[in-house]
Amino acid sequence: MEDNVTMTAMPLWDSYVRALHSRFQEEPCLAWINPAQGDPFEIDELVAARKVCVPIMHPHFDLRYAPYLLELDLSRFQDGDVLARTVELAANAWTLDSLQKMNGQPVCGWVAASCSARDLAAYWARTCHIHHRNGQAKLLRFHDPGVREWLWPALERLQRTTLLGPATHILSIGRNGELLEQGLDDTEPQQQHTSLTLTAKQWNEVEDYAVVHAAWLALCGQDEAWRGRLSQQSGWQYNVLDCLRQATEYGIVDAQDRALFARHALEVGTNFHLNALLSPVWERTRTGQYYGGVLEEVIGDSADRLFIHLHHET
Template sequence: MAESLSVSVKTAAELVHWLQTKSVEGGSSIATAKLRLFVLVDCTQVPNWAEFEQKLHEQNISKLRKLYDDLGGLEIAKTGPWLLEVPDKETALHFLAQQALEHEAFSFLLGDCSLAELDEHLRAIREVAMPNGSAALFRFHDPHVTGALWPILTPAQRLRIIGPVRRWAVLSPCGLMQEIERHKTAVLNGSLKFSQAIVTALDNALFPWAVADQVREIDSTLLSGLTACARWKLITERIAKAQELGLTVRSDLALYCALSLQLPANFEATSPFASALERARTGKTSFGLALDQVSSDEWQKVDEMSIGDKQ
């Protein structure tokens, strides 16, 4: 059987303690079998990869696999996840724990399997069958994805995903260690399938992060200086506000979030936003299309309002 668990972790020292405790089979000091620690790294979320590689070398973390190395010729092969086996060293644990607190890129897997066995398993679950019968890439190396999935998966799905390891954990943006755990149960083989309910729930859980990415593309300074937890809370609050105002289309929700971070408070009650919201609420058009129809003179007034507020 595989189950989903969670515990609060706020500091690197707490994360190291959690890993050390969980690395003992059964989580008890009286147990004798110590589990190996593996780390999945989402390369796209590590800002300075060359520097990170150098630090891996300094920590003697040399056992690694590139999980997309067989996809040569595809763009994703260049930025695919890495799987590391971590030596039983305090300094290596502290290094990776601190990295996990700074970057949303790390997943921790504990098991008595070999690196090769885990590599083979992860390649086997790279694709998931969707409700319409198509196959999609399963981003199991993205902590946002797995953290959202753990509570909503069926026991059989958790068992298929966890494979030969005993525990698979990710640190949520707000410091919650979310894990799935496999007890003394045989590894489950076969294809991995997601129902429409799971796809919808996952899509909803990931939407705030998609909005945050769009906001950064518009203006990288709007969310700068905020922790991952603060970013998530801010974006989810703005999405909720947009929904209260009657917006339902995702592109409109994202647009409202971006505008709310650029313009003065209660901008939605002023022209031309109030009329655009009303048109969207009544189904005449989308919020975005309504704003596209605003004249340049009206936008000039909006710019003046924004500048005046900053002064």
């Protein structure tokens, strides 16, 4: 009689669980959770007993939805189970289905720190989250792994040191499904400011992250091959963010119009706006007219088909 053997395929994110166990073998792991769209651990007694909220003081921010840190000792089975659940949540949050449903990012990442969870939470709330720009208090959502993935490379070394504070490394799952690690070389001296400050250019880009994400999601939703294609193009997001400065010059300020402009930059190329066919469009957007509507009038077709019209022009 032959033995029947059932092979069970391990989920892709299982390799991330093993990597995190290895990374935090000799130090506590601080799981960083974002309950803004529902706390995935709301009824978990272990989490309830240990979680430390980041006390963000912003006039329009409800602390019930503040991110929180959770210290895990991965030598304990129960703590390891919580880690595995956070990894599964983080990986699933980057699926197109979850992104299209706007489910958000419930897991910010996993943090190594030289202090307690409470001290790190207080540091981030005091030093990094709240900024004042154009007379308004702004919340820097660096706890969102999608924001941090694009923000980190754009920061100067001193800004990175200030963002980390007593944290030594932050790990998270990125847009392309890889396990990212953000930290600094321990061999170099690490100075930091009393608070994290972004330049005007950095803030302009941060405020367009959602626009570029919407353009990326629209393309990937139309054809998932775009996801793999763009993952092979290093720095594509910064090229599009730079292109959006031209959209501002053309008077395009509406978020949906800017997302459409960014999508065209991705689909056609960042110099698409220089095509002579579009000159009448920019004349009208500079007067305050909406990009999408004007574009469709000029080309006599859906704005989603601009690529075809520009291709025929070349």
